[in-house]
Each structure stands twice: as C-alpha cells, then as structure tokens.
Amino acid sequence: MVETQDRSQTQPARLMDGTALAGRITRETSAAAADVLRRTGVAPCLATVLVGEDPASVTYLRMKQARCAKAGIESRHVSLPASTSTAELVATITGLSQDPAVHGILLQHPVGPHIDERAAFEAIAPEKDVDGVTMHSFAAMGFGLPGFASCTPGGIMRLLDAYEVDLTGKHAVVVGRSAILGRPVGMLLLGRDATVTYCHSRTVDLPSVVRQADVLVAAVGRPRFIRGEDVKPGAVVIDAGYNPGNVGDVDFESARHRASLITPVPGGVGPMTIAVLLEQTVQAAARQLGLT
Incomplete structure (x- = not known):
C-alpha cells in the first residue's frame, strides 16, 4: 500500500502505467462483450x-x-x-x-x-x-449510488487502486473544476475518505495549496502549469492534462523528482479514459439486456 513520504530530490517517482492497466481492462471488457453476445445474440x-x-x-x-x-x-x-x-x-x-x-x-x-x-x-x-456526463450520473457519484462515473475520473480512480494508493485521510488537491473532470474526480476522492480541496482560476496563492497535496490531480488544461518545486515530497501526482506537444499540466521532469508516483503524458490517464468508456458500455448493455 502506497503512503506518501519524503523523497530525495534525485530519486525519481514510479510511473503509473495507464497503457498497461488499460490493456488489462480492455481484455476483460472484450471477454465480457463476447459473453453478452453469446448469451443474448x-x-x-x-x-x-x-x-x-x-x-x-x-x-x-x-x-x-x-x-x-x-x-x-x-x-x-x-x-x-x-x-x-x-x-x-x-x-x-x-x-x-x-x-x-x-x-x-x-x-x-x-x-x-x-x-x-x-x-x-x-x-x-x-x-x-x-x-x-449527465446530472443523474454526477448525483450518483456524489451520493455513492449505482451509476456511471465520468470516464476520466473513473480511470484515475482505477489507477490509484492499481497502485494501492491509500486515500483515507489524505489531502487531495484538484486543480480544475470542469463538469466532466475536476468536479467529479473530487467527488470520487471524497467518497474514498480523502479530504478534498478544489482549486481554480480564482484560487488565491495556488502554489501554497498545491504544496499541501498528498494526492494532486492536475486538470486545468495549461501546459506545465504545475511546477515541480510546488509538489509536496512524496505526493502522488495525477496529470490529467493533454496539451500540444504531448505535454501535460504538470512539469513532468521537475515533478518526478519530488513525487512518489506520477502519471506520464502520454500513457497515463488518457488510455484509462477509453478503457473505462468501453467497460461501462458493456456494463450498460448487460443491464439493458437483463443479464445483471
């Protein structure tokens, strides 16, 4: 189980391999889709x-x-x-x-x-x-009820689980408040007993808030917006940004020497989004066809 802890400036973070995890989820989804077809035609x-x-x-x-x-x-x-x-x-x-x-x-x-x-x-x-993306789905996420998670936030949670990140009591900082990424990922983190802070364009002294994050989710849509010097030593860094030039919202090279775990861009959050979309499509089909 991963706990955030102090790290030396020279020890790089472990990469959270979204491509490999998405591949496993997609293989399981393919088997589930074949089962739906076999059972229902x-x-x-x-x-x-x-x-x-x-x-x-x-x-x-x-x-x-x-x-x-x-x-x-x-x-x-x-x-x-x-x-x-x-x-x-x-x-x-x-x-x-x-x-x-x-x-x-x-x-x-x-x-x-x-x-x-x-x-x-x-x-x-x-x-x-x-x-x-609907209000119904957002409410279900917020109340912990059955429903479909927004795909990118859902993929982020799957990554955190795969790397055994213990969220209980951790301070999670979400930079960004979009309706399909920032806001729902904060609700999912809250549902896992993290203490969640949302940051946005009107946040005063953003770097000081970011420095408090045990788990940092960058979803602001600005290249290299989060500087490595503002990452708490040992933090888990999830970069949900994708900007021209294949760069994320976090300055990867400087942040990887501060974080304990970090998602690369590309190859981190992106593949997980599509994997969750496919998985939820098969789950929806199974429910609508009376299999679950």
Missing part, C-alpha cells in the same frame, strides 16, 4: 455523436471506434454539421436514447458555442450515459 453498441469536423475530435472518435471493434463492441457514428442547433442535437440524442439497439451514447466535446451543451447531455438516458 446481441453485441453491445456504442453510439457516438459529433457536431462539426474538429480535427482533434474526428481523430479521437476514430480511435474510440477502432478500440470498440477490438473489444467486440459495435459502434454507430452520427456526424452532424457545425450549423446544427440545440433542438436538432437534442432530438438526435433523444432518438438514440429511445433506440433499444443502442446501449451507450457518447457526445463528443466540444459541440460549438451556439449549442446548449448541458441540454444536449441531459437528453442522454441515464442508463446509456456511459461517459458519465
């Missing part, structure tokens, strides 16, 4: 919705579709023009929610400034919200 199906043609989003969705195919999950893609209105997007998602052949729905972010993204998310039926 129906393969789990994930529907993805994209508004516009943002190159990064297109690439990301293609990767998800390829991972679905490898895991035995069918994928259905709906591509909508950038001019799509909120009402049109809500109608599309509502139709997928009502389609019994679809077991999970993913709306790719961002959708464009003219669209009410929250309204679109809320059109996803809770039992198909495998990306954990």
